[in-house]
Amino acid sequence: MGRRIIVTSALPYINGMPHLGNLVGSILPADLYSRYLKMAGIEHIFICGSDQHGTPIELSAIRNNIGPEKFADMMHARTKRALEEMECDFTYYGKTHTEENKKAVYKLFEALDRNGYICSEEAVQAYCNFDKRFVPDRMIEGRCPYCAGTHARGDQCDDCGKLLDPQEIINPKCSICGKNEIEFRSTTNLALDLPKLSDGIVGFVDRIKGNISKNALNKTTSFVELGLKPRQITRDLKWGFTVPKKGFEDKVFYVWFDAVIGYIGITNEWSAKESEAYWMGSDTELVQFMGKDNIEFHTVIWPGILIGARQGYALPARIMVYEYLNSGKMKFSKSRGNGLNIENALEVMGAEQWRFVLSYLMPETSDTELSEDLIFEIVNKIMNDKIGNLINRAIVISSRNKTLLVGESVSTEIGNKLRTVLDGYVRNFENVKMRESLRCVVELADLGNEIMSAKMPWELAKCNDAEGFSAVMNDVLHICKYVGVMLWPYAPKAGSMILQNFGIKIEPQFGMLEDSLGFIPNNEPVQLFSKIGDKERDALMGFR
RNA sequence: AGCGAGGUAGGGUAGCUAGGAGUACCCGCCGGGCUCAUAACCCGGAGACCGGUGGUUCAAAUCCACCCCUCGCUACCA
DSSP: OOOEEEEEEOOOBTTSOOBHHHIIIIIHHHHHHHHHHHHHTOEEEEEEEEBOOSHHHHHHHHHTTSOHHHHHHHHHHHHHHHHHHTTOOOSEEEESSSHHHHHHHHHHHHHHHHTTOEEEEEEEEEEETTTTEEOOGGGEEEEOTTTOOSOEESSBBTTTOOBOOGGGOEEEEETTTOOOOEEEEEEEEEEEOHHHHHHHHHHHHHHHGGGBOHHHHHHHHHHHHTOOOOEEOEESOSSSOBOOSTTOTTOEEOHHHHHHHHHHHHHHHHOHHHHHHHHTOTTEEEEEEEEGGGHHIIIIIHHHHHHHHTSOOOOEEEEEEEOOEEOSSSOOSSSSSSSOBHHHHHHHSOHHHHHHHHHHTOOSSSOEEOOHHHHHIIIIIIIIIIIIHHHHHHHHHHHHTGGGOOOOOOOHHHHHHHHHHHHHHHHHHHTTOHHHHHHHHHHHHHHHHHHHHHHOHHHHHHTTOHHHHHHHHHHHHHHHHHHHHHHTTTSHHHHHHHHHTTTOOSOOOGGGGGSOOOOOOOOSOOOOOOOOOHHHHHHHHTTO
């Protein structure tokens, strides 16, 4: 029985375009892993999509004078396009506001309700009499009762930093309409009864222990140990899926609830039949990628939903959590709205370059720094000078001296070395250490460059030493072919371009490395990537 | 404030789970080599009181305690 894997990336919330932080922290690693599975011939699907509900999107739609569905679909289309330009190769990139997802949400909700895991909670919530709607705490503005500053919001005072209760605010105003027609009303919402699910969740956490990062495990453990509390799953809003329960029909499901269930709903939309085979399969491994802001949802709440519903869906087998990419000067995931998002990042340089840089710095174990200088270093020195130049010099010299190139076997020494490095590469991917795998590719490029310098094939060519020349260049060309395959997940176009020199025109598989070399002389120089310079630097500076 | 993660040569990292001479990688710097190649490549070298203090130990970057600094989560903004 083979492995069958569902790879998911946290669904980007599309109130704004995803940032480079969103990309590096979940979508890109998921894409790399999925591409690895493809090369290894392991059956899998890669599911992601746009998270479309929630107050921020509803408010943005109001600001843009269009309906929330229209706005969400527009943002979805833009996001999808940008992610595709980033060469993210999803099996299916869907969205949460679909009939299929609604069905999935209802199915799980009704099962949870039937099984007694839904309770209700009453709370006081700000209501704007002008807008005729409940208003999130964050949207209440007024004077701070402690410091008397005027920048107090319903959750916290931006002047003194003190955490506030919205009812404490003096002269509260609704920041949607700007009027002070706020009153506080009591409202009852449904909640997921996590305390009742506690045993199941603890058991789940215990099982997944070895397949989750240290940060995530510690956070999860402390979250559970502090005592689980019911988590509300409905809101007094209009934008979202209406709640199919008597007395709650005027409410919608809270956005996070239909977002996590979106993994299933989106797969259903892709293919109902395949979806069932994957999600209900006993040999299915669910591998989920996300940023560290998403931990509890995936390690506690989402498994809680699946366990409580008892529908037979696969629970996560592995949860990969990424830290943050920081930048002292440039803005990434930190500030919303005006940072470097994937759309304008692509205006600065190409997808392959971003994928390479972000993979090279992937924040797997700790927050990682990204600066303009580092971007330059990686693109110019590593991608171009090491990898690009090796491929070019090897192919140019081999093609120019093709009459001297006899046989196509690799030496025992290099053959062994290649196998060792490839083993390490595969092992790193199996352990989901994509940054390390990329270092394996760079290591091979270094090896190729070292051999060229040490053996000086250009001298051998001058003496017409076909045997000597072939011995060196066949080794180097083998290295190039391995580089092509191993680079492919990170930079698919460049990887494919390398492999075309070996007659490979389809997506690579590891098995192709067992075939004969198949080098095709090519008198054109090979320009895999290009360097970046002042133009790109200026463009990057523009996002400071 | 609580919880979590981190602080390792000028910059960016790995090493810490199962202690063994500061061990490694990339960039930068210095010196040399090469000229097939994208002014690229190769070799050698300098450069670190492993955040601080104390402890355990024959031995600590690694384990323990306390302290300092950075970041994140604790918000009805997934």
